[in-house]
Amino acid sequence: EPEVTQTPSHQVTQMGQEVILRCVPISNHLYFYWYRQILGQKVEFLVSFYNNEISEKSEIFDDQFSVERPDGSNFTLKIRSTKLEDSAMYFCASQQGPRELFFGEGSRLTVL
Amino acid sequence: QKEVEQDPGPLSVPEGAIVSLNCTYSNSAFQYFMWYRQYSRKGPELLMYTYSSGNKEDGRFTAQVDKSSKYISLFIRDSQPSDSATYLCAMSMNSGYSTLTFGKGTMLLVSP
Secondary structure, X not given: OOOOEEEXXXXXXXXXXXXXXXXXXXXXXXXXXXXXXXOOOOXXXXXXXXXXXXXXXXXXXXXXXXXXXXXXXXXXXXXXXXXXXXXEEEEEEEEOOOOOOEEOOOEEEEEO | OOOEEOOOOOEEEEOOOOEEEEEEEOOOOOOEEEEEEEOOOOOOEEEXXXXXXEEEEEOOEEEEEEXXXXXXXXXXXXXXXXXXXXXXXXXXXXXXXXXXXXXXXXXXXXXX
């Protein structure tokens, strides 16, 4: 069964460092998303991406965040200068048509 | 007032019990309602997708939406230990390519 894959599964970084989280969406999907889940909190929308541009973003997705689909398969989330409060599980999701979002298993980011 | 409220549990039931999970919401613009299951350290997995008020059944799962009360439910019949997970309600304003607003999730524990 096709699946969304995410790397790394866990990354530990120092505050102020840049982090790139990578996702390989399901191959024929057109819509891509990043969500995050701070420990014990709800899953929150960060950004959606379609046709090589951001289609929607939340107020969490400030100038420290960026997304890119550099090579037609990977979909990346970059955090330029990490803060302690960026520690969370980051989920990539992809979607072919209306309705079902397929989520990856997540990348856990720990900022020290 | 939080947009989507969900009792975090945990909800503990014996195997075979009927489980009722619920969410309330405040924004009447939500039109599409989903239930996701999330196992520990995994991404959310779609269980049920409904639109408008009424019931939808899929195997042991029944989703119920009451838009007049802004209340949605998920019923699980003949619960199994493998149903032990966190159940997240999610909703969106538009069909298809729309961001999801999640509840915090209810942890369900089904004991053999």
